[in-house]
Amino acid sequence: MSEFGDFEFERKFLVGDMPAVAASDPSPALIAQAYLFASDGYAVRVRLQGPAPARLDVSTAELVGALGGEAIGTMTAKGPAAGGTRYEAERDLDPLVAGQIVARAEHVVLKVRSSVWLGEDGWVIDRFLGGNAPLVLAEVERDSPVVDLVIPSFCTTEVSEDDRFRNEHLAFHPFSGWAGDYRNELELLGPTFVDTLGCNHFDGT
Structure with a gap:
């Protein structure tokens, strides 16, 4: 845990x-x-998290079952986000209990997460499954505010302050239902990046 306690500092693209x-x-x-x-x-x-199985085109219950004994369970309480900062208190949960809750829940987000190191920052790249496919988001997280960030060239636009891309919104309103409208919006307005967190540096420019 960082010196800031139960707070997370991240930016999302x-x-x-x-x-x-x-x-x-x-x-x-x-x-x-x-x-x-x-x-x-x-x-x-x-949340239940474990090694991604070879087959992903199966039901949520089958995916949860495939995680087996290597899974990690957590329960998290989150507060509203502001300026790339959000209250997040996470505690361990027995993975068997976590799996049973996820398997029975109505509002579930499924994604495959790849972790990579780019420059001085660790990034995660999430490929969403089910009703949120083909959404792909990239996140960078630090122990303090994410300022003066080098933004990789694969990032299309920043969505750190767009609540539609928060996982809890995606759980209740899957991306597939509004992807077309969003693409039209992005084409009309163009990409945007948060400019209140130091200087943005774009990889390759």
């Missing part, structure tokens, strides 16, 4: 296509997370 660098992670993880409550930026989440 939309990715057009799965970047080649994601393949450098030899052991991507499958994440199944159920949202038991989500309102006005507050959320309670139960």
Whole structure:
């Protein structure tokens, strides 16, 4: 835990296509997370995470079962985000209990996470499954505010402050239902990047 306690500092970006660098992670993880409550930026989440199985085109219950004894369970309470900062208190949960909750939950997000190191920062690249496919998001997290960031070229636009791309929103409103409208919006308005967190540096420019 950082000196800031139960707070996370991250920035999130939309990715057009799965970047080649994601393949450098030899052991991507499958994440199944159920949202038991989500309102006005507050959320309670139960997560089960373990090695991604070879087959992903199966039901949520089958995916959860495939994680087996290597899975890690957590329960997290989240507060509203502001300026790339969000309250997040995470505690360990018995993976068997976490799996049973996720398997029975109505609002679940499934994704395969690849972790890569780019420059001075560790990034995660999430490829969403089910109703949120083909969404791909990239996140960078630090122990303090994410300032003066080098943004990789595969990042299309920043969505750190767009609540539609928060997992709790995706659990209740899957991306497939509004992807077309969002693409039209992005084409009309163009990409944007948060400019209140130091200087943005774009990789390759």
